[in-house]
Amino acid sequence: MVGFILKRLVQSVFVMLAVAFLAFSLFRFVGDPVSQMTGVETSLEDQARLREELGLNDPFALQFIRFAGDLVQGDFGYSFRTREPIGEMLLTRLPATLELGTVALLISLAVGIPAGIYTALRPRGLVSQSILIGTLIGVSIPTFVIGILLIFLFGVQLGWLPTYGRGDTVEIGWWRTSLLSVDGLRSLVLPALTLGLFQLTLTMRLVRAQMMEVMRTDHIRFAIARGVPWRRIRYRHALPNTMIPVVTIIGLQFGGVIAFSIVTESVFQWPGMGLLFLESIRFVDIPVMSVYLVVIAFFFVFINLLVDLIYLAIDPRLRVRESA
Amino acid sequence: MLSVAGLTVRFRHRTGAATAVEDVTMTVARGEIHGLVGESGAGKSTIGAAIMGLLPPAGEIAAGDMRLGDTDLRTLSAAQAHHLRGKRISMIFQDPQTSLDPLMTIGDQLVETILAHEDIPAEAALTRAVDLLEEIGIANARARIRSYPHQFSGGMRQRVVIALALCTNPELIIADEPTTALDVAVQAQVLDLIRKLAETRGIGFILITHDIGVIAQIADRVTVLRDGKVVEQGDTARVLGAPEHPYTKALMAAVPPLDRRLRRFAVPRVEGEAETTDLTAPAREAEDWLMSGAGGGASMGPALDIEAITVRFTGERRGLFGPRESFVALDDVTMSVRPGTVMGLVGESGSGKSTLAKVIAALVHPAAGEMRLDGAALAPMRRRTRKDPSRRVIQMVFQDPYSSLNSRHKVLSILTEPLRLYGLERDEARQDRLARAMLALVGLPAEVADRYPHQFSGGQRQRIAVARALLSRPGLLICDEPTSALDVSIQAQILNLLKELQTKFGLTTLFISHDLAVVRQMSDDITVLKDGKLVETGPSEAFFDGPRHAYSRDLLAQTPTVRFR
Numbered sequence: 001m002v003g004f005i006l007k008r009l010v011q012s013v014f015v016m017l018a019v020a021f022l023a024f025s026l027f028r029f030v031g032d033p034v035s036q037m038t039g040v041e042t043s044l045e046d047q048a049r050l051r052e053e054l055g056l057n058d059p060f061a062l063q064f065i066r067f068a069g070d071l072v073q074g075d076f077g078y079s080f081r082t083r084e085p086i087g088e089m090l091l092t093r094l095p096a097t098l099e100l101g102t103v104a105l106l107i108s109l110a111v112g113i114p115a116g117i118y119t120a121l122r123p124r125g126l127v128s129q130s131i132l133i134g135t136l137i138g139v140s141i142p143t144f145v146i147g148i149l150l151i152f153l154f155g156v157q158l159g160w161l162p163t164y165g166r167g168d169t170v171e172i173g174w175w176r177t178s179l180l181s182v183d184g185l186r187s188l189v190l191p192a193l194t195l196g197l198f199q200l201t202l203t204m205r206l207v208r209a210q211m212m213e214v215m216r217t218d219h220i221r222f223a224i225a226r227g228v229p230w231r232r233i234r235y236r237h238a239l240p241n242t243m244i245p246v247v248t249i250i251g252l253q254f255g256g257v258i259a260f261s262i263v264t265e266s267v268f269q270w271p272g273m274g275l276l277f278l279e280s281i282r283f284v285d286i287p288v289m290s291v292y293l294v295v296i297a298f299f300f301v302f303i304n305l306l307v308d309l310i311y312l313a314i315d316p317r318l319r320v321r322e323s324a
Numbered sequence: 325m326l327s328v329a330g331l332t333v334r335f336r337h338r339t340g341a342a343t344a345v346e347d348v349t350m351t352v353a354r355g356e357i358h359g360l361v362g363e364s365g366a367g368k369s370t371i372g373a374a375i376m377g378l379l380p381p382a383g384e385i386a387a388g389d390m391r392l393g394d395t396d397l398r399t400l401s402a403a404q405a406h407h408l409r410g411k412r413i414s415m416i417f418q419d420p421q422t423s424l425d426p427l428m429t430i431g432d433q434l435v436e437t438i439l440a441h442e443d444i445p446a447e448a449a450l451t452r453a454v455d456l457l458e459e460i461g462i463a464n465a466r467a468r469i470r471s472y473p474h475q476f477s478g479g480m481r482q483r484v485v486i487a488l489a490l491c492t493n494p495e496l497i498i499a500d501e502p503t504t505a506l507d508v509a510v511q512a513q514v515l516d517l518i519r520k521l522a523e524t525r526g527i528g529f530i531l532i533t534h535d536i537g538v539i540a541q542i543a544d545r546v547t548v549l550r551d552g553k554v555v556e557q558g559d560t561a562r563v564l565g566a567p568e569h570p571y572t573k574a575l576m577a578a579v580p581p582l583d584r585r586l587r588r589f590a591v592p593r594v595e596g597e598a599e600t601t602d603l604t605a606p607a608r609e610a611e612d613w614l615m616s617g618a619g620g621g622a623s624m625g626p627a628l629d630i631e632a633i634t635v636r637f638t639g640e641r642r643g644l645f646g647p648r649e650s651f652v653a654l655d656d657v658t659m660s661v662r663p664g665t666v667m668g669l670v671g672e673s674g675s676g677k678s679t680l681a682k683v684i685a686a687l688v689h690p691a692a693g694e695m696r697l698d699g700a701a702l703a704p705m706r707r708r709t710r711k712d713p714s715r716r717v718i719q720m721v722f723q724d725p726y727s728s729l730n731s732r733h734k735v736l737s738i739l740t741e742p743l744r745l746y747g748l749e750r751d752e753a754r755q756d757r758l759a760r761a762m763l764a765l766v767g768l769p770a771e772v773a774d775r776y777p778h779q780f781s782g783g784q785r786q787r788i789a790v791a792r793a794l795l796s797r798p799g800l801l802i803c804d805e806p807t808s809a810l811d812v813s814i815q816a817q818i819l820n821l822l823k824e825l826q827t828k829f830g831l832t833t834l835f836i837s838h839d840l841a842v843v844r845q846m847s848d849d850i851t852v853l854k855d856g857k858l859v860e861t862g863p864s865e866a867f868f869d870g871p872r873h874a875y876s877r878d879l880l881a882q883t884p885t886v887r888f889r
Contacts, residue, residue, distance in 0.1 A: 218422040225376055225417075226437045226488060227410030236436075240427045316472040317426060 008308055012301045017068070019297035023290035024067045028060070030286055033080075071294060081285045089288070090273060090295060095175045096166060097265070097272035101258040103179075103188055104196030109250070112200045116207025121234065123212065135201040147194040147267035154190060162187045164269040191268040195261055199253050206249055211242045244315055251307035255300040325528050326352040326375070326496050331388035333370050333379065333552075344370045344383070345552045352496060352528040357518065359543030359560065360532045361575075363811040367552035368532045372498045375530070376415060377405040392496065411441045414489035418501040420481035424473035430457075430484050431469035434491050441492045453491060460487045460517065479510030486517065493525075500532045507672040507838065512882040515542050534811060536579050537841075537884030540564055548572050578816040580841040582885050585865070588823070589816035589845070606770060610761035614797060614829055625799040625832030626698035626717065628661040628684070633693035635679055635856075653679045654690070655856045661800075661849070663698070664830035668847030668864060670840060670879070676856040677836045681802045684834070685720055686712075697800070716746040719793035723805035725785035729777040735788055736773040739763070742796035762791045766821060783814035790821065801826075802834045807842065819845060840883045844868055852876050 027033070033056065034047050051057055055066065070077065076086040119128040138146075155163035167187030170180040178184030214220060215238055223233045262274035269275070273292065280288040312318050333345040345367040352358045360368045373379050375390060375397065390397040392412060400408065409415075417423040425433060434453035435446060442449070450469075457465035460483045473481055482502065489497050499518065503511040519542045521527055531543055539546050539560060546563050548555040548571070556569045567573045578589055635654040654676045661667040669677050682688040684695065686708040695702035702714055722728040729738055739759035743749040749758060760770035766787040777785060786806060793801060803822065807815040823846065826833055835846045843850060844864065851861040852873070860873045871877050 218417050218419060219425045221378070222415065222417055222423045222485070222488070223425070224378065224406075225409055225415035226440070227406055227408070227492075228436055228440050230406070232436060232440075237425050237428070241425070315427065317474050 004312070005305075005309070008305055012305060015301055016294075016297065020068050020071060020294055021064065023293045024064050026293070027067070027286050027290045028063065033286070071291075076291045077287045079280075079285055079288050081280070081283045081288075086288055086291045089276065090291065091174060092176070093271060093273045093276050095177060096270060097258060097261055097274060099177060099179060100188065100191055100195060100264070100270060100272060101254065101261055103192040104257055104261075105199065105250075105254050106196075107192055108196040108200035108203050112203030113207055116204040117211060117234070117239070119204070120208045120211035120215065131204075135204055138197050138201045143194060143198065143263050144267050146197055147191070147264060150190050150194055151267070161190055163190065166271060191264050191270050194267070195257060195264040199250075199257055202253060203246070203250060206246050207242060210246055211238060214238045214241045217241075240314060244311070247310050247314070248307055251303050251310075252300075255296075255303045258299050259296045325354050325393060326530075327389070327391050328371075328375065329389040331371065331374060331390065332386040333367070333374050334384055334386045335380075336382050336384070343386075343552060345374070348388070348547075348549075348552075348554055350547050350554075350557065352530060354495070354528055355522050355526040356545065357522050357529040357531055357543045359539035359546040360530060360549060361534065361536060361539050361546060362549035362555075363534060363575075363813060365551070366549040368534075368549055369500055370552075371549075372415070372500055372530060372532055375496075375498060376409060376413060378409075407441075410437060410492050410494065412494050413496045413498065414492070414494040416482075416485055416489050416497060416499040416502045419505045420478055420485050421505070423485050424481065424488075426473055429470050429472055430476075434469070434488060437488055438491050453487075456487050456491055457484070460484075460490070461513075462487075478506055479513060482506060482510070482514050483517070486514070486521075490521065490525075490527075494527065496528045496530070498530045498532070501534070502531070503538060504533070504535070508840075508879065508882045508884075509672065511538075511884075515884075518542060535884070536564065536575065536812070541884045548575070575812065578813045580816075580819070580839070580845045582841040582844060582868075582880070582883055585844055588820055604764050606761040607764040610758065610765040610794075611828070613758060613761070614794060624664040624830040625801075627663040627696075628702075628800060628832060628834070629696040629699075630657060630659050630680070630684070631694045631696070633657045633680070633683055633695070634691045635676070635683060635688060636691045653856050654683070656693075657853070657856075657858045659851050659858065659861045661832055661834060663832055665848040666826060666833040666835050666846050668843035668850040669834060669836045669853065670838065670843050670850065671853035671859075672838065672879075674855070675853040677838075677853055678804055679856075680853070681720070681804050681834060681836055684800075685718055685802060686715070716742075716748075716796050717799040718802065719796055719798035719800070720802045720804065721786070721789050721793055721806045724809055725782050725789055726809075728789055729785060729792075731777050733776070734773070735763075735775055735777065736760075738777070738788065739773065739792055739795055742792060746796055748795075748797060759791075759795065762795055763788075765794070765825075766791045767817075781814075782810050783817060786810065786814075786818050787821065790818075790825070794825070798831065800832045800834070802836070804836045805838065806835075808837065808839065815842070822846070840880060841885075852879070 033054070034051050038047060038050065055063060058066075074087060076090070078084065079086055079089060082089070115131055119131055122128050141149075151163045154161045162183070165187060166178040167183035167185075168181040169176045169178045169184055171177075178188055220233060220238055223237050228237075260274075261270075261272060262277060264270065265272045265274035266278055273295070277289065277292045279285075280292070328351070329349045331345055331348045332343065334341045334343050348367075348371060350358065360371060362368050370379070370383070373383070374385055377397065377400065379385070385398065388398075392408075395408070395412075397405075397408075424430065431450065431453060434456070435449045438444070438449040438452060439446065454465045454469055457469060462468055462480060462483055468476075473484070476484060486502075502518070503514050506514060515538065518529060518531070522529055531539070533539060543560045545558065546560045547557045548563065548569070550571055556563055556567065556572045563572065564576065567576055580586070580589070633654055634652070634656055637651045637653055657676070657680065659667070669680065671677050679688055683690050683704070684702075686703070686705040689705035695704070697714055697717065703709075703712060708714065729735075736756065736759055739762060740755040743755045743758065749755050756773075760773050763770055763773060768784060768787055768791075772780070772784075777788070780788065789806075806822070807818050810818065819842065822833075822835075825831065833846075835843065837843050837846075847864045849862065850864045850867045852859040852871075852875070854875055859875050860867070860871065862872075867876065868880070871880060
């Protein structure tokens with residue numbers, strides 16, 4: 001088991017190196033960093049001096065090693081646009097994105113899994129059919145349209161919920177949270193719904209398909225033939241077997257939710273990493289873009305590792321093969 | 325105890341209804357094993373499902389009575405029926421690999437079943453579960469009860485399944501092909517266990533199987549089914565010893581006997597259909613083409629020599645830098661197949677039979693050893709080039725006719741592929757003609773060439789697979805369990821076909837099977853493998869008269885036969 005985790009960690013290191021290399025190439029080859037940083041009035045000598053100071057004349061490999069080394073030490077460099085350290089910029093934005101993504105995920109699981117189970121067990125019922133048609137609409141409308149529709153309905157027409165920003169936030173150390181104030185929570189509802197809706201429909205359809213499949217397997221038929229109570233058959237036998245493949249997809253999707261919260265954040269002016277990324281693109285702030293790339297990749301790798309651990313926890317077959 | 329009278333089951337379709345079971349009447353007494361035998365589609369499993377109240381949604385009981393003791397099974401509500409399941413009627417499924425929940429310990433599964441039907445403390449249920457496992461023959465049950473299903477072997481798992489069916493003391497157990505997925509040795513143990521339970525606990529069994537050997541071994545009474553109707557019913561000794569109905573007779577005749585070698589199998593036929601032995605014109609054409617191979621005239625297949633072949637499969641690494649665990653699938657196996665003869669290759673699952681076939685066909689690379697085809701060295705997988713002539717000479721027929729044909733290709737393109745691939749026939753019209761002629765030779769009409777594989781039955785597909793192998797003008801044919809997925813009457817037809825073709829064209833054949841009776845019918849020589857090692861190899865008739873090795877004697881003794889005590 002320890003060996004399994006170690007193996008995954010070693011693989012993760014290689015993935016991160018590859019991503020860091022991509023990010024570095026972006027930084028190095030898209031435009032000239034010196035001309036980005038300096039104005040027209042800077043003399044050529046000054047430019048050359050800056051180039052030397054920044055180590056841009058060193059060999060490519062050396063520069064990459066320096067870049068990767070800095071990243072490992074938590075030194076992410078400075079933004080072209082704001083001249084602030086990128087690490088700090090991301091850190092102030094990170095809580096907003098993580099909270100949004102996590103709440104969206106929780107909403108999608110809390111609604112998607114029960115709805116999936118329900119529609120699997122009563123595939124022909126009127127309620128199931130309505131849910132399925134409803135989610136079909138949910139999947140087909142793009143995220144930003146849903147966001148705008150929600151703003152229009154709950155923000156403008158009904159005036160129930162705020163439509164932009166995080167509302168009141170509370171600071172716990174460096175972590176600025178909107179989960180601890182009523183206004184903050186109210187602000188979170190619409191963006192989290194928008195972001196979670198796609199994940200919700202996906203989870204629901206996945207759980208439904210998988211559960212229907214599992215209900216047809218031999219071991220469920222055998223449990224029925226033994227007269228095991230239906231409740232137990234459904235929730236102790238069928239559900240865990242359903243969740244094994246579902247966990248993988250949900251995990252991968254969560255990475256996607258964080259990475260692609262860009263659209264939702266821009267619709268709701270949510271001050272997260274996605275919005276920062278959009279601003280960076282607008283100002284061709286390449287250092288921020290490349291660090292964003294590395295951070296998102298890190299999230300993906302981390303979530304994947306987490307999914308593997310959850311796997312080990314639910315499937316005894318994996319545990320035993322490792323110890324045998 | 326159980327009485328079924330006039331049971332008729334219909335399945336609704338979009339276009340109407342089909343009758344799956346018609347007017348079936350049967351009884352099962354306490355402690356009696358009642359065999360239901362028939363070929364696929366005979367309605368055996370549907371009868372079991374109807375008694376359990378577990379017909380699929382499209383199925384309905386159209387007529388008939390079913391009573392268990394005083395209980396009328398047809399008038400039960402859904403909740404009552406569910407409570408009755410497990411409590412009074414239990415079931416054993418075919419495949420022990422899939423009939424247990426992989427995520428739950430066997431102890432939890434046993435305890436939950438007992439608690440579902442009895443109001444006793446959990447500890448008492450656990451104690452009973454342990455006792456039951458011991459009785460069923462699982463050593464050290466107290467510790468093993470905390471294991472998950474995958475930690476048991478196939479035979480042990482089927483014992484756990486039986487324990488689950490048994491743990492609530494039911495009156496009747498329906499066993500649906502309980503030993504079909506097991507090796508003969510394990511099958512014999514499981515059948516003994518069922519016999520013992522019927523005798524000591526007085527449980528009635530309905531034993532559903534396609535294997536007449538199994539019925540002959542343990543059933544007290546037997547019902548022979550065909551197309552949902554009862555063909556013949558009575559004491560096993562009477563029905564199988566002196567069958568009255570022609571279908572029962574034909575079914576019996578199609579079972580390969582273990583004690584003698586037949587020239588041909590009798591094949592059960594639909595009334596009015598005559599068997600023609602005369603070759604049609606296209607079939608003769610295909611035959612001529614095959615005969616006109618390499619040297620011309622009646623050629624003989626090549627000799628195959630296997631010398632000290634060893635195959636190792638490497639497993640997972642132990643830890644990060646630990647060594648890979650390796651598994652020896654074949655250990656120093658030496659044998660030879662004489663030109664133009666059939667070598668039967670037998671052994672239990674995991675004995676390495678299929679691995680050996682794959683080594684010869686260059687699908688697995690051996691760690692050591694040599695192969696020779698007609699004296700010339702035969703390159704192993706990694707050194708056998710795509711263009712190596714042996715690729716044409718060696719052809720295979722696989723076990724599962726459902727997955728061995730590409731479902732997206734028409735039969736014609738499946739059949740002409742070897743002609744194109746090996747450059748045997750370059751003219752397209754000629755390829756087309758030959759493919760159709762070959763279909764005639766294997767007993768299929770020429771027009772089926774334009775259909776897709778899914779439009780055929782298992783037996784027909786296996787004929788197509790044979791035709792495909794023949795169209796590369798092979799010298800050595802490897803048949804890996806070619807009939808084990810087929811019904812006994814279809815098996816008889818395919819074996820007849822293989823026999824005919826083998827004698828006619830002098831094909832050297834490696835015939836792999838777990839069924840000794842089938843091997844006896846087919847082979848001139850026989851090789852027995854166990855755990856990757858060679859047990860013995862030699863002439864077939866001498867082997868069946870008296871095998872030299874103790875393991876072979878066991879294997880022979882455990883094979884069910886249709887003879888009576």
